[in-house]
Amino acid sequence: MKKTLKIAGITLGSLLGVLIVLLALVCWFVLTPARLTPILSGQMEKIVTAPTSLGGVDVSLFSSFPNVELQVDDFVVTNPIAGAPSDTLLAVGRLSGAIDLRAYLKNKEIVLHDLTLSRGRINIYTSESGETNYAIFPPSEEKAEEPSEFDLGKLMSAADLKKIALEDVDIKYISTPDTLSAELADVGLRLSGAMRGESLRGELNLAVSAISLTTSAGPMASEWPLSLDVPFKAEAGVATLNGATLALADLIELAVEGTVSKAGEAIDTDLTLNLSELDLQKTLAALPESLKEMVSDITASGRVGATIKAQGRLAEGQLPLITATLNIADGAVQHPAIPLPISNIGGKLTATAEQRAGEEMRAEALIESLSLHTPQSTLSLSGKADNLLADPVADLTMTTRLSLPEAAGLLPDTLPMAAEGTLSGTIKAAGRLSDLTAGAYDKLRADGDLALNNLSLHYDTLHVAAQSLTTHIALPNPHPSENTFAHLALGWEELSAFAGNQMHALLAKGSGDVDMANPTERLAANLALTIDNVQGTMQEYKASITRATLSGQIDHPAGDTVTIPSATARILFDSVTADAAPMALTGDNLGVTVAMRADPDEPTRPVVTLHYDNSALDATLGPDHRASLGEVEMLATMIIHNEEENPLLRFNPTGRVSINNVTYNNPTLLVEGEPMPIGIPEISLTFTPERFDIVDSRVVAGRSDFRLEGVLDNLTSFLRNDELLQGHLKFSSQQTDINQLMALTSGIGYTEEELNEGGSGNTAPQHAAPPLTEETAEEAMPFMVPKGVSLRLDVDIADALIGNDSARGVKGSVSVEDGTLVLDDLHFTTSATEMHLTAMYQSPRPNHLFVGLDCHMLDIEIGNLLNLFPAMGEMMPMLRSFGGGGEFHVAAETYLDRNYKLKPSTIRGAASLRGEDLVLMDGETFTEISRLLRFNKRTENKIDSLSAEFTIFREEIDIYPFLVVMDEYKAIVGGRHNLDMTMDYNISLIHNPILPIRLGLDITGSIDDMKFRLGDCRYADLYRPASQKVVETSQLALRELIRKALTRSVDSESSEPEEEKGGES
Amino acid sequence: MKNMVKRLALLLVAGLAMGALMTSCSLDDGEDYFDEEFLYGRWKNGTEYYRYDIGGSGVTWDTADDVSESEGQRFTWTLTGDELKHIHIMVMGGNVPKVYTVTTLTASTLRYHDSFGKIFTFSKVQ
Incomplete structure (x- = not known):
């Protein structure tokens, strides 16, 4: 086995060695630059x-x-x-x-x-x-045909x-x-x-x-x-970025990390982008020149950093949650358009956006903090805003500390105002943008406090200062009120205002509340204000109010710029003291209410109602005048016609006034050595634009008491020249002491100099009117009786004290009838006589004034008559020779010029005198007459009867022949007397018990140089009807004409048959 | 005797005086007639004016007192024989009669006098 393995190894090693050798040969001989270059070029x-x-x-x-x-x-x-x-x-x-x-x-x-x-x-x-x-x-045909899909x-x-x-x-x-x-x-x-x-x-x-x-x-x-x-x-399927960075020009550094994954058609993201702090100063410096020009005016610094996160799914109709956080630190900016350098800009802002599947996209912003400073002021803002992409809802809190000197520096040069103090406070506000833009302010919420501390504003000569002035704002109104929109709570301490050195007002402490309705719907508000200890001075005038309470309300539809708004305000002063030397005023519970509304018939016409009342008001003028008023109430409603110029037509007042328990005291107002108080127990009157009713007014002054009642009517019609101004007033009094009143009113209206002028070097009364100078005489404007006026004042005085006498049952009237002033048939009885008096004054033009007099004294002593009418004695000096009583009728009239001087050519007059058992006063004239007419020295100078008529025409006073029976003598006296005091009289002695002859005595010359001469017995047959000739008959007829005309008014009142006196008829 | 002579002398003087006085008290009853149509119109004596209207009314004014014709004061008048009677009507209700004796009334001249011998002469104003 080992051998087999050894042989196989050797074989493989040999093959590998051959292969390597072959490759070396290929590289050596085939892959040479010389061979490859042409190939690649091709x-x-x-x-x-x-x-x-x-x-x-x-x-x-x-x-x-x-x-x-x-x-x-x-x-x-x-x-x-x-x-x-x-x-x-x-x-x-x-x-x-x-x-x-x-x-x-x-x-x-x-x-x-x-x-x-x-x-x-x-x-x-x-x-x-x-x-x-x-x-x-x-061009590639294959590529063109294939879709270019990125994979x-x-x-x-x-x-x-x-x-x-x-x-x-x-x-x-x-x-x-x-x-x-x-x-x-x-x-x-x-x-x-x-x-x-x-x-x-x-x-x-x-x-x-x-x-x-x-x-x-x-x-x-x-x-x-x-x-x-x-x-x-x-x-x-997951893409991951881990530590990706981007750096640009040493300015921007970005770092990205996270994952992106594909989920079907969607992409799931989890990415984070960090923007390292950006140095604004460096960034601006690094900008290219073209951009630098755009921001050349801006000086900015600070650091800005941002983090952006995307987390979630990105798909059709779906966005991941994107969160962007912006951090600002140490920011500062200056620009010419920004009046103040802004520094310390810092804050943290976060914005998020997301769209979930099946939902609308949502975006929100959170201001965790945002603040900035000016050199003396600060402002910070925090809050959040939701639903940014649809209908943003914001909830913000703003805190500020504003330096007023700094703010005043921002005002234009045309408004040179100096200010001290700070405005600080915090306001929270929340609401929807749609409500804000739609004016649905009642859906907004706000709550905050603003305070002005150590305020001092100075503009021109005006200066306003306050230790503190606070305001609390609340939306909606948290208090129960018909105006639910907002509530303002006001308060201040030591608020004072100056206008130069002339005016100063101090409102020591005050507070108030205002309830408001939504101004987009109604301009409506209720105001309640209480001010403690108000003090004001204007020059030498001072006033102080212990407490003033102001309440008012206004209600008016929003957007209605035509209709007069309805508003009511009432000010109640607990106690007022005013000192405007020499006048001073103190009052308790003074209230003034003013209400305004639109006339229902004409919405642009304002109707103003004014109500004033007080419980007590005392006023003094100098050390001498002191008046006290009890309850006073006045209510007036005015329909204002701005197009009218006359104040009465413009304001058309309707209302009533009542004043009770008015007393006036003046220690220097001495009558008969004692101060005389004047009291007005009650004044009550009503008025309309057309009518003025004096319901009652009573005055008690010393021993006098008066009551005036009556009506003035057609006021507006008169001002429009449509109707006569008519008035019927009644003046009644149980007792009027004219002596007291004359002493009371003497000298009123004249200066001390004017009054003293009359007393220097002459014996004229001190309180006589000043004489007219030549200049003023030329330009004097006499009293012109109003035209278009029909006024009547009925007088009824039970007992009028005049001098040491009294006039009882004074009745009559004074009337003004379209240019004529008439004292109409004034009756009264004095100890001297019973008098009927009618007088008339007309003023057709300033230099042509009519004055007439018709006076009847049914039983008067001739001496009293001459005392009453001194001019009578001057015009008919013979009256001074008679003593005893009789009846006297006189009518006289003349025109006057503008200085009230007689126009001689216009003088007309007639008088009738009848008396019995008169006494012929002994004197030089009578002695001379007696001597020349051979009166017996034992003749009793008693005149059985006397009946005489006189007329005045121009400057001629004609004394119609009248019979004088004295003892056994009868004489007829007649003649003429001129206003230049020359005379031409004839006394015809028609019966002399001593001599059976008729003697005539002519008296001519002047009053200072009378000439007596025996002459014709001119009136021998005047009172012998059988012997009367035409002339005598005519004379008697004229006398009858004169007398009947004079006594017509008296006779018509008398139920007794006319009793002929004097026997001349 | 002396007293008798004295009394006779007195009676004589008194008789003469009485006769003279009785004579002086009588007036001449003869009168002239003037046509009142001559009277109609305006008459002027200095600044004093009279206007006699048909029907026995009239006005009088004096421009020296800044009175115009329209502001003149009313009177009624009658001319009977040579007696011209003015009755000035007072606004206050009285009457002031004035009686004159006309001596001349022509188309241009009016002259009369009152019982005190005051003579007034007017010329017609057109």
């Missing part, structure tokens, strides 16, 4: 259509057995086309490859295991027309490629249509792998010493180094 002509050249071909059999190693030196492929920078497509110093000899000998297949190109260059070019210089292979395993199996390498090769690529050129210098590429059955292992290594890339935008990369290492493994 083959190349069949493989490529472009010209090629080979420097030399060498084959090595033993060094790579069982493969054959083929080396081609100086291999060049040229394919010149127009425009290409070079005719050469490929030029390498050596091209080497290893061919599987067994595969060739067995299956006639050329299986390439190793391909290396060394020391060369590759030029790839595409012309403008799309012609390429690498289209050097003849990595089949390819690797067919090629059994173990190594493809480029060594020290420069590659240039130019694509004219794409305006793209790239240069890769010193490219080292190594692709090696090994296929073992179904297993493939390999590695790709790429190193480029410099990459330059130019596009139409300019240079994009300039000599950037690149290295790529991709070890890979594919076995059992």
Whole structure:
């Protein structure tokens, strides 16, 4: 056995030795460069259509057995086309490859295991027309017919490629249509792998010493180094990357690892890509110039790293879970468009995306932290956002600390505001993007607090400061309210505001709540605000409020820009103190309510309701004036017509006012040596645009009391010139002390200088009106009685105290009737007489004023009459000679100029005097008359009766002849008296008990120089009917005419038959 | 005797005086007639105006007091023989009668006087 084995071994060894010798001989004599080069050149002509050249071909059999190693030196492929920078497509110093000899000998297949190109260059070019210089292979019909399906395993199996390498090769690529050129210098590429059955292992290594890339935008990369290492493994349908890295220009480093496996038609992935921290500063510095220009204004630094993971199945309608995490650290950016440098940018953001089978693709983002700083402020954000690809749902938290000085610096120069303090707080918000964009804000949630601390704002002369001002925001409103959208809680301490040195307001402490409705649906809110200790000053004026409570609400449909919104506000002041020297005010429980709504008939027309009330209000003016008001209530509703200019037509107020228990005290208001308080127990009135009703108003002043009631009507119609303004008021009083009232009101409206002017050097009353100067006299505007007005004031005073007398039963009316002011039939009774008075004033034009008087005194002492009407004594001096009582009727009228001076040509007047048992006052005139008419010295100067009529026409006063019966003497007196005080009287003595003759006495001259002369007995027959002539009859008829006209009004009131007095008829 | 002479002298003087006085108290009853149609229209005396209207009404005004015709004050008038009577109507309800004796009334001139001898002369204004 051993021998057999020995022989077999020797035989095999011999055969092997022969085979080796044969192979050596083949290599020595057949596979020589000289023989192979022509062969390969010939083959190349069949493989490529472009010209090629080979420097030399060498084959090595033993060094790579069982493969054959083929080396081609100086291999060049040229394919010149127009425009290409070079005719050469490929030029390498050596091209080497290893061919599987067994595969060739067995299956006639050329299986390439190793391909290396060394020391060369590759030029790839595409012309403008799309012609390429690498289209050097003849068209293959077989390939064209077969579908080009990529099959990595089949390819690797067919090629059994173990190594493809480029060594020290420069590659240039130019694509004219794409305006793209790239240069890769010193490219080292190594692709090696090994296929073992179904297993493939390999590695790709790429190193480029410099990459330059130019596009139409300019240079994009300039000599950037690149290295790529991709070890890979594919076995059992699973491709694995383990430690694949990419480094570009010392800027970007990528690392990928994981597996990709095929599962039927799907691919299962489990890949992780790590982007090493990117240095932004370096990256920006490395950018090509064309890009640098785009970001030339940006200064940025920081580190950005990212990790991307893909885990899961990739298939039709299915995506693996992709998770991308971005880390930012030490970021900083500056740009002119960003007003502040931003630093400390840091954070971590994670985004995920996935599509599960049968489901829509989902994407989410998580902001674990994101923060940044400005020089004085910070901002941080965290939260998450789900469902990014459909309807994103976000839940974010923002925390900030904002420096107000820094924020103020961002304002434009046109708004020079200075600020101090900080705004800090945290706000959480959550909601769907669709709700946000659709305005469904009521589906959003938010909760946060913002606080302003040590606030100080200064703008021009305005300054606002607060120790703290806080706001809490909550969406939706957590409190029960009809406005469920949001709730704001406000609060502050030591809030103050200044306007220069003139105004200052301090709101020491306040808090409030606001409930809001969704602003996209309704502009609705409820407000409740409480402010403690409000103090304000304006110049020398001061005010303080212990507590103010403001409540209000507004409700208005969103988007309605036409209808006036409905709003209500009420302010309640617990206690108010105001000091506006010399005036001061204190009040308790002052309330003001303002409500606004749209007019139902015209939605653009606002209707405003104003309500004011207080429980007590005290006011002082200087040390002397002090007023106190009890309960005050005012309610007014105004329908505002902005197109009207007149305030009453514009506001159309309707409402009521009531004031109770008003008292006024003035210690200097001395009447009869005692201070006189004034009280107003009640004022109550209602008003509408058309009507003003004084329901009740009572005033008590000293010994006087008044009550005013009545109506003013047609107010609006009057202002529109449609109707007369009508009014009917009633003034009633149980007692009116006119002396007190005159003392009370004397001097009102005049300055001290004006009042003192009257008292310097003359005896004029101190409180008389100032005289008109010449200038003011020319331009004086007298009282013009309103036209278009019909007003009537009925007066009813039970007892009016005048001087030492009193007027009882004062009744009458004062009316203004379309340009005429009438004191109509005023009746009263004094101790001197019972008087009926009617007076009229008209003002047709300023320089033509009418004044008229109709006065009846039914039982008056002549002395009192002259005291009452001093002018009467001047016009008819003879009245001074009579004493006793009688009745007196006078009507007089004249026109005045604008300075109230008489127009003499317009004076008209008539008077009637009747008396009995008069006394002729003794005096110089009477003595002279008695002497000349031969009166007996014992004649009693008692006049039984007297009946006289007087008329005034222009400057002439005519005394119609009247009979005087004195003792046994009868005389008729008549004549004329002129306003210049000249006279022409005649006394006709028609009965003398001593002398049976009729004497006449003419009295002429002036009042200061009377001349007495016996003359005609002019009126001898006047009172003797049988002897009356036409003239005498006419005289008596005229007297009757005058008297009847004068007494018409009095007689019509009297039920008694007219009683003739004087016996002249 | 002396007293008798004195009393007779007194009676004589008194009788003479009485006769003279009784004479002075009488008036002339004769009157002239004037055509009132001459009166119609406006008459002017300085700044003083009168307008006599048909029917016995009229107005008077004085431009010196800044009164125009339309603002004139009303009166009624009658012309009976030579007696021209004005009754000035007061707004307040009274009347002021004025009686004059016409001495001249032509188409251009109106002259009258009152009982106190005051003479008024007017010229017609067209």
